[in-house]
Amino acid sequence: MAAGAPMGAGNSSRIYKGSGWKLLFPSWIIIGIFLLAPVLMMGVYSFLTKEFRGGVIWQFSLDAYDQFFFDRGLFGDEPPRLEWTYIGIFWRSIWQAGLATLACLLIGFPTAWFIATRDPKSRSTWLFLVTIPYWVNLLIRTVSMKFLIRDTGPLNEFLLSIGVIDAPLGLINTNFAVQLGLFYSYLPFMVLPIYAAVERYDFSLSEAAADLYAGRWTILRLVILPVVKPGIVAGCILVFVPSLGAFLAPDLLGGAKTFMIGSLIEEQFKGNAGNWPFGAAASMILLTIVMCVLLVYARNQNKVEAR
Amino acid sequence: MASSEIAVSVDQVVKRYGSVTALHGVSLDIRENEFFTLLGPSGCGKTTLLRAIAGFEDVTEGHIRLKGQDLIDQPPFKRPVNTVFQQYALFPHMSVTENVMFGLLRKSWSRQEAERRAQDVLELVQLSDFAKRKPGQLSGGQQQRVALARALAPRPEVLLLDEPLSALDLKLRQAVRMELKAIQRETGIAFIFVTHDQEEALTMSDRIAVMSAGHVQQVGSPREIYETPVNRFVADFIGETNLLDVQVLSVTGGVAQVLMPGNRNFKCPAAAVVNAGPGHLSVRPERISVCAEAAGDLSATVTGHTYLGTDIQLHVKLVDGEAMSVRLQNAETTLMPETGAVVGLSLEAGAARLLAD
Known part of the structure; x- marks a missing residue:
């Protein structure tokens, strides 16, 4: 800790001394059974041989990763060429998830700002309103979205009836529909952390900046955004990560062209046609990408604090 | 008195919040190069008046002029006055130097000039050794000096101070008083200082305006206020x-x-x-x-x-x-x-x- 910094709780106070880790025993069990074990299993499965009816044969094999990255022709006897299909799906998924994150940020930040600047009594009402739709199952919400935006759905019928459009917009099965689905699914994950950060924001900082000749946009850019940045980053991670692996929105609202990682992985484990080691390998690759994003963020954060 | 000697002229300023009146037609003239204190109990309207001069509050009626120029329609970022806030309001993500340079860069100083000015002002408040620290790594007294340096750096026509010493402990407060007064003399600009602490007001001010319930009760030198109070409120409040x-x-x-x-x-x-x-x-x-x-x-x-x-x-x-x-x-x-x-x-x-x- 830097010299002169306020004493943090928990480093020297006798209140915090003692064997607190024993109390964590239940947590360790939960984390072990439901988090570490499945990831470990997936890692192991990705290096096994596939069984054609689904499932695995316990025999070490790199086939799953090989299939992901290399094309060896129809019969597997040609020299390996880089396989672009799955990399393309991954790239498209990252792009889609990024766009959804951006959309959530653009809508979520002003929303969070609005809520955090209401008087304290009405804030909880606004937060409640934001979270109400999330009491309904995600599947049902996504299907409802499909009914809303399909060519014969209320949105198109309304726009046709008031004469804004001559023909249905044809929204369904497009990237836009997937975007809409992702945006709608994960918006609160953006709003809530930003709200928490803005609520703690000291508005005299804005006054100080205005006093020092900063206009409104300058205040936003140089003071507000840097100060609430932890909330924004948390919101972006919370939206980006599940969007990347989402399969409901692309499956139900998108078409063949909007195939995403989530759907690819899901297919490998569905019915008898699947390929478990390949699904596991794709999951491991996805996990690696997410870990890299988080590590880069964590390292950045440390650098900022150490400065 | 010639009008050129008046730094800030507060002219019949009324401030109402709904049905509550915070300022009842306050008029004051603050002279150039003067340490002027607004003194009164909490809720007397002193902070409201300071914020109106800074531009954070609109006034309901009346005018505030800076060297003859009406400020009323100008937003805070266009007024050539700077403020030292009660809780300092230092930008936590910037170093001490960056905090001090903030106002200079907004006024389109070059980076080089701004850095030089920041060094000078930090020397004035004896904080040169802490230039690279973040506000979170400073003590309360040091943060208070950074806030002062930041507000002085753009060479404001008038410096506004909103109870800047109230967060410091007694010993430090007494030391900073003398320093603040010395800095005011050295910079030669008018300080408008808000406090509820009469001892602070008496020891630092050239003139004091005693306020209560949205009215100015008396304006005068510390000696006049203490020895010839005009009414019971002033006599009772001071000393x-x-x-x-x-x-x-x-x-x-x-x-x-x-x-x-x-x-x-x-x-x-x-x-x-x-x-x-x-x-x-x-x-x-x-x-x-x-x-x-x-x-x-x-x-x-x-x-x-x-x-x-x-x-x-x-x-x-x-x-x-x-x-x-x-x-x-x-x-x-x-x-x-x-x-x-x-x-x-x-x-x-x-x-x-x-x-x-």
């Missing part, structure tokens, strides 16, 4: 005083003839607006001395003592039952009457003052 109920017999040429409790006659200066009839006499406890019962202006019974270190406070009761306090120096030569003793109290000439309500 300690005894307020005696007396009968005013006559007022001529600023001198009043009054009948004291115990029916002794007494002559004293009067605030201009006092008429004959019941009145209030303000007597500072340190301007009273104890003498033989018959020789005093007042006769009193001693009811107790309080030890204050440099002084001893004597609690006495007058014949009509009114309580008074008298301060005697804690010296070997001071004669200290016993509890229960009947003594005379003699008031120094000019020590007592007849006040309007």
Whole structure:
């Protein structure tokens, strides 16, 4: 800790001394059974041989990763060429998830700002309103979205009836529909952390900046955004990560062209046609990408604090 | 006085929040190169007035002029005044230097010039060694200096200070007072300082405006405010005083003839607006001395003592039952009457003052 910094709780106070880790025993069990074990299993499965009816044969094999990255022709006897299909799906998924994150940020930040600047009594009402739709199952919400935006759905019928459009917009099965689905699914994950950060924001900082000749946009850019940045980053991670692996929105609202990682992985484990080691390998690759994003963020954060 | 000597002119400023009126037509002239203090209890409107000058609050009526130029329609970021905030409001994500440079860069100084200016100002507040630290790594007193440096850096026409010392502990507060005053002298700009601490106001200010309930009660030098208060509020708020109920017999040429409790006659200066009839006499406890019962202006019974270190406070009761306090120096030569003793109290000439309500 830097010299002169306020004493943090928990480093020297006798209140915090003692064997607190024993109390964590239940947590360790939960984390072990439901988090570490499945990831470990997936890692192991990705290096096994596939069984054609689904499932695995316990025999070490790199086939799953090989299939992901290399094309060896129809019969597997040609020299390996880089396989672009799955990399393309991954790239498209990252792009889609990024766009959804951006959309959530653009809508979520002003929303969070609005809520955090209401008087304290009405804030909880606004937060409640934001979270109400999330009491309904995600599947049902996504299907409802499909009914809303399909060519014969209320949105198109309304726009046709008031004469804004001559023909249905044809929204369904497009990237836009997937975007809409992702945006709608994960918006609160953006709003809530930003709200928490803005609520703690000291508005005299804005006054100080205005006093020092900063206009409104300058205040936003140089003071507000840097100060609430932890909330924004948390919101972006919370939206980006599940969007990347989402399969409901692309499956139900998108078409063949909007195939995403989530759907690819899901297919490998569905019915008898699947390929478990390949699904596991794709999951491991996805996990690696997410870990890299988080590590880069964590390292950045440390650098900022150490400065 | 020539108008060029006026830095800030507050002209009939009214501020209403819904049905509540925070400022009732306040008018003040703050001179250039002056340490001017707005003093009053919380809720008296002093902070509202400061924020109106800074531009954070709109005024309902009236004008605020800076060197003759009307500021009312200008947003805070266009006013050439800077503020030191009560909780400092330092930008937590910027270093000390970046904080100080913030205003300069917004005024389109070059980076190089801004850095040089920041160095100079940090030297002025003796913080050069801490330039690279973040505000979170500084003590309260150091943060206060950064806030001061940040506000001084763009060379404002007027510096506004909103209770900047209230977050510091007593020893530090006393040291910073003298420093602040020295910096004001060195920079030569007008400081408008808001505080509820009368000691702070008396020790630092060139002039003080005492405010209460949205009105300015009195404007004057610390000595004028303390020694010739215009009304009961000012006398009571500044320092300690005894307020005696007396009968005013006559007022001529600023001198009043009054009948004291115990029916002794007494002559004293009067605030201009006092008429004959019941009145209030303000007597500072340190301007009273104890003498033989018959020789005093007042006769009193001693009811107790309080030890204050440099002084001893004597609690006495007058014949009509009114309580008074008298301060005697804690010296070997001071004669200290016993509890229960009947003594005379003699008031120094000019020590007592007849006040309007």
